[in-house]
Amino acid sequence: MGKLLTFILLGLVFASTAESRDYKSCKQKIPYSAINCRKHIAYLTDFGGKGDGIASNTAAFKAAFHNLSKVASDGGALLVVPPGKWLTGSFNLASHFTLYIHQKAVILASQDELDYPLIDPLPPYGSGREAPGKRFSSLIVGTNLTDVVVTGGNGTIDGQGEIWWKKFKAKKLKHTRPYLIEILHSTHVQISDLTLTNSPSWHVHPTYCTNVIIERLTILAPIDVPNTDGINPDSCTDTRIRDSYVISGDDCIAVKSGWDQYGIKYGKPTQRLSIRDFTCISPDSAVIALGSEMSGGIRDVRAEGIRALNSQSGVRIKTGVGRGGYVKDIYVRDVEMDTMKYVFWMNGDYGSHPDPGFDPKALPEITNINYRDMVAKNVKIVGALSGIKGDAFTNICMSNVTVAEEEKDGGSLFGKEKETKLPWNCTDVRGVSSKVTPKACPELVEKEVDCAFPTDTLAIDKVKLNQCFVNV
Template sequence: MELFIRSKHFKMIRPSFIILVVFALSGIPVIESRHRPSPKPKTSIEYSALNCRKHRAVLTEFGAVGDGKTSNTKAFRDAISTLRPMAADGGVQLIVPPGKWLTGSFNLTSHFTLFIQKGATLLASQDESEYPVVAPLPSYGRGRDAPGPRFASLISGSNLTDVIITGNNGTIDGQGKYWWVKFKSGGFKSITRPYLIEIIFSQNVQISDVTLIDSPSWNIHPVYCENVIVKGVTILAPIDSPNTDGIDPDSCTNTLIEDCYVVSGDDCIAVKSGWDQYGIKIAMPTQQLSIRRLTCISPDSAGVALGSEMSGGIKDVRIEDITLIQTQSAIRIKTAVGRGGYVKDIFARRITMKTMKYVFWMSGAYNQHPDDKWDPKALPVVQNINYRDMMAENVTIAARLEGI
């Protein structure tokens, strides 16, 4: 593990030194950074958001009013319902023109592009009645905030093929303050806050060239998906906002995250695959994941977190050309007894860090569980972790490495 550190806490700086970390702990074998081949995706990602769509419509054709006050939930739902029958005939596109478009939750369809023009802002409603209540994800067994169901995300979709959310840097504003205040005061005792974007059991998904601000909780959550691209996305949230993860690929195969900028109150990227016995049962890993050219600011969380909900497994991850500024840790591996699963074949290089609490952080006792039915014999495995070409300055602690 070749590591360069400049810090006020170190009097002598050497240009290079080698660290060999050995864990003699149950379920965690040797971690060695040299002579490990970098994992390569089994398939390449060629999908593009620039496909032409044969049919298109503008949101205002369905009675929408962009004054920031009028609810346009019905207009979004009506527009997509009208376009859906034509989707198989060359695809469909809904254009959101400049304006402030207040809306609650709506579902996308296949062979569909949501194009948010420059100067257009989708404002997420703060009226809970505009968000349908949906069942927990099967790999979680409950909502992430609380036992029970969840509010549907602002933009949702399930069992889709060829779906795109893009624009020329249009904005999706989650207006999260209402949800953060209620969450911090214990107001969500039996239901989980909505996310901004959640796509489930889908393939060929692209989210690109948009700005997301102030999400109620997680920003982008593809789950049980294949062939996902998140590209050129800016995500902004106050650094003290609760659980405003940037991008959370969850039980996904063949995912590319590139050229994104994230300021967050939680992990900028959080790689997941289900929670304890529920994730073990579903057994859908996140695999063939590439993260590159990411800039992250998150003083209380990680640039890239692997876990803690990793019970379906995480493997074949490549992380390159990352810039972290005032971020708690670089790549954090989070596991616990009861998780089962694995984090393996992780290759990271060319990471530049400025003002960090930790460079390396592994937590083997991240003891948050969905309920009391987790298996104490389900031990996670961490192996084949390769970090190289990592430059850090102004570091408080170089490494915090905790086994089970």
């Protein structure tokens, strides 16, 4: 009898025209964009899900992915999270799979530590980032997957992170906080058209992945909570980030590739990263941070169409002795900034380490850093560029950059009477500058030049999404 019921259930769920019993009367066809459309469609309610914001749906999510994965190889499978509030703990995604979150649906992350299995630290980190040893699994996890999509009609994933933040500040957590979405060792990954809020820690963490598309995300976190980064591409190849908006208590985008000796040994860089049309508010951190965990290397990053409001810094490079690795071939253009502490900030003394075993002779290579076509106002410090003694940051280029801060009477802070106090501070750096106002520090030799920006198109930028439809 049990086998017969299972057969009947699978037949209902896996039919290509399958619809939730609770939603048969709602046949609105909604378009969405995805790397692949899906043949098989089911609803979380088909697996016992309850959208009342109280009942746990962890078992329902796990059952859905377990059962739908059996037919995903036959044209792909899609799980709809319908309107409602769906409380859940950690669950795993599957290959050839789309998780679709309806516009009026909210996935609520459980606040119970027991709903997040403890897992080992990532090999290139060697330790939990916040505490030695284990870390909590993320809310939505994918490992060793191909063709996985998390999208929706701007549906919401709410990390309900306040209880985690309080425990972290009170030093009551023995393990590193969970992230909201973490995809590892996967290819052809899409995360798009969602609102992500209040993650216990980082919001989106693609790690050791290739061909990653992150588009049209709204990410919101309190500006006074540390480590609530927006998007953290980590040791990924061929990634694009588009049309997204982040308010955060930490870096809006943090590009990473491993920590000290562990990252050096793992040796997997972040490379060919394209960022366009991105807006950030982060009073205590960077719009785009390169590092500080960059020991596997970061190269060929292209950022343009960047808008920063009330943020600590624009594109910031963070590294230090013991990091090894490199940050090179960085290209940034078309940037507008308003109300900033720093426009340009580079640190060679960002010295946090996973443990005392780092190699003090492992020095990073920071070279070929290009900034052009930038405008900023209401700025406190134009540039603070500090390399490492005996390991200078080289081939830095800045061109067509105008920075100003308006005084109350409408005059410029950088008027003639202020020329002897222009806020630049540069040590152990070398490069050139052209048409930079106020005039750059002497280490950036004035020279008629247009800083480089590649003319080729990355393969990931050529990928076009398909128009798909879902009935809800």
